[in-house]
Amino acid sequence: MDFAGLEPGDEFPPTAFQLDAETVAAYLEAVEGENHRRVAGETVPPLAVAARALAALSAGLELPPGAIHVGQVLGFRGTVKTGERLTSHARVARKIARGKLNMLAIDFEVRDERQTTVLTGETSFVLPPPAEES
Amino acid sequence: MALNVGTSLPELKRRVAQERINLYARASGDFNPIHLDPDFARKTPLGSTIAHGMLILAYLSEMLTGAFGRDWLGSGSLDIRFKAPARPGDTITAGGKITGIQPEDGSRIITLEVLCRNQQDEPVITGSAKVRVPA
Numbered sequence: 167m168d169f170a171g172l173e174p175g176d177e178f179p180p181t182a183f184q185l186d187a188e189t190v191a192a193y194l195e196a197v198e199g200e201n202h203r204r205v206a207g208e209t210v211p212p213l214a215v216a217a218r219a220l221a222a223l224s225a226g227l228e229l230p231p232g233a234i235h236v237g238q239v240l241g242f243r244g245t246v247k248t249g250e251r252l253t254s255h256a257r258v259a260r261k262i263a264r265g266k267l268n269m270l271a272i273d274f275e276v277r278d279e280r281q282t283t284v285l286t287g288e289t290s291f292v293l294p295p296p297a298e299e300s
Numbered sequence: 301m302a303l304n305v306g307t308s309l310p311e312l313k314r315r316v317a318q319e320r321i322n323l324y325a326r327a328s329g330d331f332n333p334i335h336l337d338p339d340f341a342r343k344t345p346l347g348s349t350i351a352h353g354m355l356i357l358a359y360l361s362e363m364l365t366g367a368f369g370r371d372w373l374g375s376g377s378l379d380i381r382f383k384a385p386a387r388p389g390d391t392i393t394a395g396g397k398i399t400g401i402q403p404e405d406g407s408r409i410i411t412l413e414v415l416c417r418n419q420q421d422e423p424v425i426t427g428s429a430k431v432r433v434p435a
Contacts, residue, residue: 189327196324197358198314201366206373211365213358214327220354221329232345234382235353241377245370 168228169261169270169293178256178272181222185210187248193217210246215285219254219276223289227272230293237271237290244284251279259288268293301367303398303410303433311395312363316351318388324355350385356392356416356424363394364414364429371433380414380427391419396429407432 167176185193193214194203202211216238246252256274269292276285301307325331330352333340341349357380364372386392393416400411409432416425 192323193327196320196327197355197362198320199358199362199365201312201362202373205365205369209370209373211358211361212373212376213354213361217328217330217352217354217358224330224332237381238353238357239377239379242372242374245374 167226169230169263169268172258172261172270174258174261176258178223178226181219181226181254182251183218183222183254184249184251185214185218185246190214190248206245208248210248210250212240212242212246212285215246215252215276216240216287218252219256219274219285219287220289222254223256223272223274229270229291232294234292235289236292237288239288241286242284243286244278244282246278246284252276252284266295268295303401303408305398305401307398309363309367309396309398309412311393312359312366313391313393314359316356316386316388316390316392318349321349321351321355321388324352328352328354330354346385348387350387351390353382353425356382356386359392359394360396360414360416360425360429363396364412364431367396368410368431368433372431375432377430378414378427379429380425383423383426384418386416386418386424392416392424393418399428403435404432406435408435 259273260271262269396412396414402409412429
């Protein structure tokens with residue numbers, strides 16, 4: 167789906183994913199997550215869940231080169247264990263196309279196998295204006 | 301740590317390195333070349349690779365995990381803006397200050413102003429956070 171074709175309320179196909187122990191270990195090494203390792207045991211960092219949900223979203227969203235991730239809202243609703251199967255659901259929350267300002271906000275929610283919501287979020291992008299036709 | 305309005309949380313410093321950006325790409329599944337390919341990035345207005353915004357946001361979450369432990373992981377929330385890119389070689393400092401404490405359902409909701417800034421003291425991420433802690 168590209169920006170021009172999106173409308174508020176449009177839903178993206180749900181995406182399933184899981185974070186195995188190897189991926190979580192790589193994530194914690196990347197972000198130098200010593201505090202998380204110390205306090206959380208087998209719990210997946212919520213930002214790792216959010217990052218996976220956003221990557222899944224990006225795969226289904228054709229943003230033009232120059233699109234910038236400008237804002238992020240996240241709410242942690244419960245903890246996720248390593249290897250749990252998760253599903254991300256996303257929809258267009260707002261779209262602004264006014265002159266040179268193009269903004270897109272997408273709501274998403276991640277649920278576990280019991281359909282319990284473990285994470286909610288809204289991600290905002292600013293997009294470059296469409297190229298002018300000559 | 302005493303939780304009072306005005307209390308600053310212990311800061312967390314991290315140096316951004318291309319190797320960790322590459323590792324983050326594999327762990328997150330975000331392989332945008334602006335983060336990974338110096339030749340590609342040189343030809344963009346940014347001029348060099350930049351860290352994923354969510355990688356820098358993870359430093360903030362790590363700082364809040366240090367301050368609030370499992371309370372943060374199970375009940376935290378963030379509302380932030382990405383203000384500037386972070387590049388390999390930058391040093392990012394993540395910090396927060398308590399701006400409100402509200403009793404709710406036998407717990408306390410702590411509201412914080414949060415910030416990640418670079419070595420030039422420029423804001424990279426600004427925003428707010430909330431966490432529920434025992435009364």
